[in-house]
Amino acid sequence: xxxxxxxxxxxxxxxxxxxxxxxxxxxxxxxxxxxxxxxxxxxxxxxxxxxxxxxxxxxxxxxxxxxxxxxxxxxxxxxxxxxxxxxxxxxxxxxxxxxxxxxxxxxxxxxxxxxx
Amino acid sequence: xxxxxxxxxxxxxxxxxxxxxxxxxxxxxxxxxxxxxxxxxxxxxxxxxxxxxxxxxxxxxxxxxxxxxxxxxxxxxxxxxxxxxxxxxxxxxxxxxxxxxxxxxxxxxxxxxxxx
DNA sequence: AAAATATACTTTGCAATACAAGGTACTAAA
DNA sequence: TTTAGTACCTTGTATTGCAAAGTATATTTT
Numbered sequence: 001x002x003x004x005x006x007x008x009x010x011x012x013x014x015x016x017x018x019x020x021x022x023x024x025x026x027x028x029x030x031x032x033x034x035x036x037x038x039x040x041x042x043x044x045x046x047x048x049x050x051x052x053x054x055x056x057x058x059x060x061x062x063x064x065x066x067x068x069x070x071x072x073x074x075x076x077x078x079x080x081x082x083x084x085x086x087x088x089x090x091x092x093x094x095x096x097x098x099x100x101x102x103x104x105x106x107x108x109x110x111x112x113x114x115x116x
Numbered sequence: 117x118x119x120x121x122x123x124x125x126x127x128x129x130x131x132x133x134x135x136x137x138x139x140x141x142x143x144x145x146x147x148x149x150x151x152x153x154x155x156x157x158x159x160x161x162x163x164x165x166x167x168x169x170x171x172x173x174x175x176x177x178x179x180x181x182x183x184x185x186x187x188x189x190x191x192x193x194x195x196x197x198x199x200x201x202x203x204x205x206x207x208x209x210x211x212x213x214x215x216x217x218x219x220x221x222x223x224x225x226x227x228x229x230x231x232x
Numbered sequence: 233a234a235a236a237t238a239t240a241c242t243t244t245g246c247a248a249t250a251c252a253a254g255g256t257a258c259t260a261a262a
Numbered sequence: 263t264t265t266a267g268t269a270c271c272t273t274g275t276a277t278t279g280c281a282a283a284g285t286a287t288a289t290t291t292t
Contacts, residue, residue, distance in 0.1 A: 001175035001177065001203070003203075003206045003207075003210065005247095005248080006129060006132065006133075006203075006206070006207055006210060007129075007210045007213075008129070008248085008279060008280080009128050009129025009132070009248070009249070009279085010128075010129035010130060010133070010210055010211070010214055011129070011214075011278095011279065012125055012126075012128035012129055012248090012249080012250095012277085012278055012279065013122060013123075013124075013125025013126035013127070013128055013277095013278080014126060014214060014218075015278085015279075016122065016125070016278095017122075017126070017218070018217065018218065018221055021218070021221040021222060022221055029240080029241095030240070030241070031239080031240070031241095037217075039220075040217045040220040040221050041213055041216060041217050041220075042214075042217045044279090044280095045279085045280065045281080046240090046241080046242090046280095047242090047243085047244095047279080047280055047281065047282075047283095048278085048279050048280060050241065050242060050243090051242085051243085051278085051279090052278085052279090054242090055278095059117035061117065069239080069240085069288085071238085071239075071288080071289080072238065072239035072240065072287070072288050072289075073238095073239060073240050073241080073286070073287040073288055074240085074287080074288095075239090075240070075241090076240085076241075087117070087119075087122075090119040090122070091119075091122055094119065094122060094123045094126055095126070095218065097123075097157055098126055098127075098130060098158075099215065100157060101134065101153075101156045101157050101158045102130070102133070102134065102137070102211065104155075104156040104157075105134055105137040105138055105156050106137055121276095121277080124250060124251075124277090125250085125277070125278070127249095127250065128248085128249060128250065128277090128278080128279095129248095129249080131249085131250080132249095145269080145270095146269070146270070147268080147269070147270095160250090161250085161251065161252080162251095162269090162270080162271085163250080163251055163252065163253075163254095163271090163272085163273095164249085164250050164251060166270065166271060166272085167249085167250090167271085167272085168249085168250090170271090171249095185259090185268080185269085187259085187260085187267085187268070188258075188259055188260080188267065188268040188269065189257070189258040189259065189268060189269050189270080190258085190269085191268090191269070191270090192269085192270075233292105234291100234292085235290100235291080235292075236289100236290080236291070236292085237288100237289080237290070237291085238287100238288080238289075238290090239286100239287080239288075239289095240285100240286080240287080240288100241284105241285080241286075241287100242283100242284075242285070242286095243282100243283085243284070243285095244281105244282085244283085244284095245280105245281090245282090245283105246279105246280085246281085247278100247279090247280090247281105248277100248278090248279085248280105249276100249277090249278090250275105250276090250277085251274105251275085251276090251277105252273105252274090252275085253272100253273090253274090254271105254272085254273085254274105255270100255271075255272075255273095256269100256270080256271075256272095257268100257269085257270080257271100258267105258268085258269080258270100259266100259267080259268080259269105260265100260266085260267080260268100261264100261265080261266075261267095262263100262264080262265070262266090
C-alpha cells in the first residue's frame with residue numbers, strides 16, 4: 001500500500017483525458033506527448049502511451065499522419081477527430097464533477113460548504 | 117467508447133481517496149458511505165465498496181467496530197487509523213499534483229499559464 | 233561498407249480495481 | 263411462518279497502467 005501505486009491508480013482514466021487535452025492544442029507524436037506530459041508533472045511511459053493512442057485511434061477519437069523527421073525514423077503525428085473533440089467535452093464535464101465531489105468531501109459536510 | 121466507462125475509469129484510485137476523505141470527518145458504515153458519496157455526486161455500488169473497505173482495513177489504514185442498530189442487523193463502523201490519516205495526506209498531495217497537471221493542460225501551454 | 237548508436241513504434245504478460253450479479257445473515261413486521 | 267428490509271460478502275469480468283522486451287528506420291562512427 002504505497003503512495004506510488006495510489007498515484008498510478010489515480011492516473012487511470014485521467015491519462016486518457018490528459019492526452020486528449022494535450023492533442024486539443026495541436027498534433028503531436030508519442031515522444032512529444034511524453035515530454036509535454038512530463039512538463040505538466042505527469043510521468044507516462046511508452047508501454048502505457050502507445051496502446052492508449054492505438055485504442056483512441058481505433059475508436060475514431062484520434063487520427064494520425066506519418067511525417068518525416070530530420071533526425072531519425074518517421075513519426076506518427078496524432079490529432080483529434082471531430083468525435084474526439086466531442087468526447088473531450090464529455091470528459092471535461094466528468095472532470096468537473098469529480099473535482100466538485102472532492103471539494104465537497106474535502107471541505108467537510110455539504111452543509112458547511114453552503115455556509116462558508 | 118462511452119462516457120460512462122470513461123467516468124468509471126476516472127473513479128479508479130479516486131474512490132480510495134474519497135472514502136478516506138469522508139471517513140476523516142467521522143466513522144461511518146457502508147450504506148452510510150454510499151449515501152454520503154451520492155450526496156457528493158459520486159455513485160458507488162456495494163460490490164465496489166465492500167472489497168475496498170476490506171482492503172483498506174487489511175492495510176491498517178482503516179479499523180472498524182461493530183455497533184448495534186435499532187433498525188436491523190449490526191453495522192460495521194469504519195474509521196481512519198493513524199496510518200490512514202498519514203496516507204490521506206499523501207493522497208492529498210497526489211490529488212493536488214493531478215489537478216495542477218490538468219489545469220496546465222487545460223489552459224494551453226505552460227507559458228500561457230504564466231502569462232495569464 | 234559494416235557496426236554502433238539513436239530514435240520511434242510495438243507487443244506481451246501482469247497487477248490493480250470498478251462493477252454487475254448473485255449470495256448469506258440477521259431483524260422486524262404481516 | 264412468511265415476507266420485507268437492512269447489512270455484509272463473494273465471484274467473475276473488463277479495463278487499464280506498467281515493466282520489459284522486441285522490431286524497424288535513420289544517422290553516425292569505425
